[in-house]
Amino acid sequence: MDDYIKMLEEDIRIKEGLTACINCGTCTAICPAANYYNYDPRIIVDTVQTRDNSKIYDLLTGDTIWYCGECMSCKTRCPRGNAPGLIIMALRNLSIRLGFFTSSEKGRQQLAIKRSIGHWILKYGYCLYREEMTLEDHPEQGPSWEWQNRNLEDLLPLFGVQYKGDAGALRKISDDSLKELHAIFEVTGGLDFYDNIEKKSKEKADEMKLEFDERMNCEYMHEIYNKSSDHHYKS
Amino acid sequence: MKIEGKKRLWREYQKEIAEDHYYFARSCVRQQIFPGAEQICVKILQHDLGRDVFDDPGHTTCTGIGYHTDVVQLETIMTVVARQFSLMTNAGYENFAVSCITSFGIYTEILETWHHFPETEEKTREYLRKATGREFKIPVNLAHTSDIFYKFRHEIAQKSRYKLINHNTGEPLRVVEHIGCHYAKMFPHKGVGGAEYPYVLAGLAEALGGEIVDYPERRHCCGFGFRQYVVKANRGYSISASKIKLESMKPYKPDLIVTNCPGCTVFLDRWQYAISEMEGKTYGDNGQGIPVLTFEELTAVCLGYSPWEIGLQMHNVGPEPLLRKMGVPFDPSRKYLGAGGKNIGIPEKPKVLVVE
Numbered sequence: 125m126d127d128y129i130k131m132l133e134e135d136i137r138i139k140e141g142l143t144a145c146i147n148c149g150t151c152t153a154i155c156p157a158a159n160y161y162n163y164d165p166r167i168i169v170d171t172v173q174t175r176d177n178s179k180i181y182d183l184l185t186g187d188t189i190w191y192c193g194e195c196m197s198c199k200t201r202c203p204r205g206n207a208p209g210l211i212i213m214a215l216r217n218l219s220i221r222l223g224f225f226t227s228s229e230k231g232r233q234q235l236a237i238k239r240s241i242g243h244w245i246l247k248y249g250y251c252l253y254r255e256e257m258t259l260e261d262h263p264e265q266g267p268s269w270e271w272q273n274r275n276l277e278d279l280l281p282l283f284g285v286q287y288k289g290d291a292g293a294l295r296k297i298s299d300d301s302l303k304e305l306h307a308i309f310e311v312t313g314g315l316d317f318y319d320n321i322e323k324k325s326k327e328k329a330d331e332m333k334l335e336f337d338e339r340m341n342c343e344y345m346h347e348i349y350n351k352s353s354d355h356h357y358k359s
Numbered sequence: 360m361k362i363e364g365k366k367r368l369w370r371e372y373q374k375e376i377a378e379d380h381y382y383f384a385r386s387c388v389r390q391q392i393f394p395g396a397e398q399i400c401v402k403i404l405q406h407d408l409g410r411d412v413f414d415d416p417g418h419t420t421c422t423g424i425g426y427h428t429d430v431v432q433l434e435t436i437m438t439v440v441a442r443q444f445s446l447m448t449n450a451g452y453e454n455f456a457v458s459c460i461t462s463f464g465i466y467t468e469i470l471e472t473w474h475h476f477p478e479t480e481e482k483t484r485e486y487l488r489k490a491t492g493r494e495f496k497i498p499v500n501l502a503h504t505s506d507i508f509y510k511f512r513h514e515i516a517q518k519s520r521y522k523l524i525n526h527n528t529g530e531p532l533r534v535v536e537h538i539g540c541h542y543a544k545m546f547p548h549k550g551v552g553g554a555e556y557p558y559v560l561a562g563l564a565e566a567l568g569g570e571i572v573d574y575p576e577r578r579h580c581c582g583f584g585f586r587q588y589v590v591k592a593n594r595g596y597s598i599s600a601s602k603i604k605l606e607s608m609k610p611y612k613p614d615l616i617v618t619n620c621p622g623c624t625v626f627l628d629r630w631q632y633a634i635s636e637m638e639g640k641t642y643g644d645n646g647q648g649i650p651v652l653t654f655e656e657l658t659a660v661c662l663g664y665s666p667w668e669i670g671l672q673m674h675n676v677g678p679e680p681l682l683r684k685m686g687v688p689f690d691p692s693r694k695y696l697g698a699g700g701k702n703i704g705i706p707e708k709p710k711v712l713v714v715e
Contacts (some may be wrong), residue, residue: 136433136476156580157587159603160596193584194427195540196464200547200554207545216429224670233590241589242430244515251387251424261591264598264633266675268714271695271706278697283395283670284402291416293385293394294448299417304442305419305491348633352592 140209190230226328249297377454384461389621395670452713460620464541506620523569526686536560537618646713648676
C-alpha cells in the first residue's frame with residue numbers, strides 16, 4: 125500500500141491544521157455539516173492521527189471527506205488549535221490527485237464544479253458568472269432573477285454599472301489579465317489538475333456505462349449534479 | 360472589573376485599519392448578484408468619506424471559491440493572490456481593501472502561511488515571475504471594506520439623514536448582524552472583536568442607532584458551504600443552515616439582517632424565498648420576509664441614497680417594511696423601472712412571500 129500519510133504531510137495544511145487531537149468533539153458540536161450529514165469531523169482528525177494508511181485510503185475513496193462546507197467554524201473552537209477543515213482540504217486534494225475522488229458519489233461531483241466554477245475562472249476571470257446561472261439550475265434565485273437578467277442593460281446604469289465595460293463592477297476582465305491568469309494556472313499545475321479531474325471522470329463514466337462528453341448535461345454530469353443518495357443523511 | 364481593565368482587554372480584539380489610500384479588490388459574488396452594493400461602497404468611500412480608493416480593472420477573481428470547492432490548488436491561488444499584490448504595488452498603493460469575505464479569508468490565510476512558512480512565499484514569487492514576469496510587495500495593511508466602514512462609523516452616523524430608529528415610536532430598530540465565517544473564524548486576531556466578540560457590524564449598526572439582537576444561532580454559518588451550494592444535489596445543506604438561523608432569530612422579531620459577506624447576503628435572502636415556496640413559511644410581518652442588506656446598502660440608505668439606485672430591487676425580500684420604519688421616503692412606482700424611467704415590466708410575484 126502507498127504511504128498516504130507521507131503524501132498528506134507534504135501538504136502545508138496538515139502542518140497548519142493538525143497538532144494533537146484530544147478527541148473532545150468540540151469541532152463536531154459546532155460543525156454545520158455534522159448537523160446535516162452523517163458526519164463527524166472528530167473522527168476524520170482522529171483517523172489521520174492514527175497514521176494508518178488503510179484507514180486513510182478509506183477516507184480518500186469515500187464520501188465522508190466531501191461533507192464539510194469549509195466554513196472553518198471548527199478552527200475557532202478547537203482547544204488544541206487544530207483545523208479539521210484544513211485537514212479535509214488536504215485529504216480532498218490528495219484524493220483528486222490520486223484519482224480516488226471518483227470512487228464516491230460526493231467525490232464525483234468535482235467534475236461539475238470544475239466545469240462551472242473552474243471553467244468560469246479561466247473564461248471570464250470571475251468565480252461566479254450571472255449569465256451562466258440559469259433559473260432551472262438555481263430556482264432559489266426566484267422569479268425576479270429572470271426579470272433582472274432580461275433587463276440588465278436597463279437596470280445596471282441605475283447603479284452606475286456599465287455591464288461588460290472597461291472598469292467597475294461587472295466589467296469585462298481584459299484579455300491581458302485572462303492570459304496572465306491562464307499562465308499562472310499553467311505554471312502552478314492548475315491546468316493539469318483540471319485535466320486530471322476530466323480524465324478520471326471519463327474513466328469512471330465508462331465504468332458506470334454513462335454517456336460522457338463535454339456538455340454540461342451529458343448523462344454523467346446530470347447524474348453527479350443531481351443525485352444524492354439517502355445514506356448521506358441522518359435518519 | 361475596573362473600566363481600565365476592560366479597555367485593556369478590548370484592545371486585544373482591535374485591528375489596525377488604514378486611514379486612507381486603498382487598493383480595492385472586488386468580489387465575484389457581490390458584483391454578480393448585488394452589483395449596486397459594490398458600486399455604492401466605492402462611492403461612499405470616495406464621495407461621502409473623501410477617501411482615495413484605486414478601483415483597478417486589472418485584477419481578477421482571487422479564485423477563492425475555486426479553492427474552497429477544491430478545484431484550485433494552494434500553489435495556484437497563492438500565485439493569483441501574488442498577482443493582485445503586484446498590481447497594487449505597481450499602482451503605488453500599500454493598503455489592500457477587499458470586498459469579499461471569502462477573499463479576505465484567502466488573503467489572510469496566505470499572508471499567515473507565507474509568514475510561518477517563508478519557503479512558500481519564495482516559491483510563489485518564482486511561479487509569478489515565470490508566469491507573468493511580475494514582482495510584488497506584501498501589503499502594509501489588509502482590511503475588509505466593512506472594517507473601513509466600522510472605522511469611520513461615527514463620521515457615517517454624523518452624515519446620516521436616517522437612523523436605525525423607528526421614526527414613529529423613537530425606539531431603536533432590532534438588528535441581526537451576520538458576519539461571514541471567513542472574516543474571523545480562521546484568524547480571530549484579524550477581525551474587529553475577534554471570533555468571540557465580533558463587533559465590526561454591531562459597531563456600525565449601533566453607531567447608526569440600532570439595537571443588536573443576540574440570538575442562539577448568531578454565529579452559525581449561513582450555509583454557503585461552497586460545494587454544498589454549487590452542486591444542486593447538496594443544496595439541502597445550505598438551505599437547512601439558513602433555516603436554523605432564521606428560526607432562531609424569528610422570536611426576537613428583528614427589523615433587518617445586516618451582513619458583510621456577499622455570499623451570506625445571497626443565502627439569507629434567497630433561502631427566505633425558497634423556504635416560503637417549499638413550506639409556506641415566512642419570517643417577517645404580514646407574509647413578508649426579514650430584509651437582508653449588506654453593510655454598504657444599509658449605510659447608503661442611512662446616508663439618503665435612493666433604494667432603487669443602490670439595487671435593493673434585486674433582493675428577493677423587499678426592503679419596504681424597513682424603509683417605512685426608518686421614515687425613508689421612496690417612490691414604490693419606480694421600483695421596477697429601468698434607467699431613464701423606462702418601463703421594463705415587473706417580475707412575477709412569488710407564490711407565498713409577499714413582495715411589493
